[in-house]
Amino acid sequence: MDPAAIYRSESEALFRYLLRMTGDSDLAADLLQETFLLLVRKPPASSENLKGWLFRVATNQLRDHARRGKRRMALVAQGAGAEALADPPPWPDQALVGREECGAVRRALDRLSLRDRTILLMRQEGFRHRQIAETVGTTTGSVGTLIARALDRVRRELEGYHE
Numbered sequence: 001m002d003p004a005a006i007y008r009s010e011s012e013a014l015f016r017y018l019l020r021m022t023g024d025s026d027l028a029a030d031l032l033q034e035t036f037l038l039l040v041r042k043p044p045a046s047s048e049n050l051k052g053w054l055f056r057v058a059t060n061q062l063r064d065h066a067r068r069g070k071r072r073m074a075l076v077a078q079g080a081g082a083e084a085l086a087d088p089p090p091w092p093d094q095a096l097v098g099r100e101e102c103g104a105v106r107r108a109l110d111r112l113s114l115r116d117r118t119i120l121l122m123r124q125e126g127f128r129h130r131q132i133a134e135t136v137g138t139t140t141g142s143v144g145t146l147i148a149r150a151l152d153r154v155r156r157e158l159e160g161y162h163e
Helices: 005-022 025-041 050-068 071-077 092-110 113-126 129-136 138-158
Strands: none
Touching: 005 025, 005 050, 005 092, 005 113, 025 113, 050 071, 050 129, 050 138, 071 092, 113 129
16 A cells, blocks of 8 residues: 555545535645544555445544534634635636635535535535445445435525525
8 A cells, every 4th residue: 555646546535525524725725634644653544445434434524523613613614715626717707706615615515514515525526425424424225325314404404506
C-alpha cells in the first residue's frame, strides 16, 4: 500500500466531500490531512474497500471536530469559504445568485443531522449503499429510505427559497 499513490487517487474526491460537509475549505483540508495521517499511522487491515475506509475515517474526524466545539460550525453557517478554488470568477450578477443558492443549500444541509448529510454527500460522490451503510452504521437495506427522507428534508427546507 503506497500512501502517496492513494493520496493522488482519492484525495480530490475526499476533499470535495469534506468541503461539502463543512463548507469551510481550511477545515476540509485539515480533516483531509488528519485522515491521511491516520492512513499512514494506522492503516486498515485490508485494502479491499480503501475508499470506504478513508471516507469513514474522514467522517469520524468531522464528528470528532464537531464534538470539540461549535465555534467553527458557526462560521461555516455564515458561508465562509464555500466557493471552490478552481472555478473561474463568475459575472457579478451570477456570483450573487450563486452565493444565494449555495447559501440556501448550505443552510438546508446544516439543518440535517450529521448522518443525513453524510449519506447525501457520499451518495453524491458515487458510493454504493453498502459503503454508505458501513460508514454511518446502518443496514444496506435502509440506506435508500434514509436517502429519500434526507432529500425530502432538504426539499422542504428549500421550498420557500424561490417563492
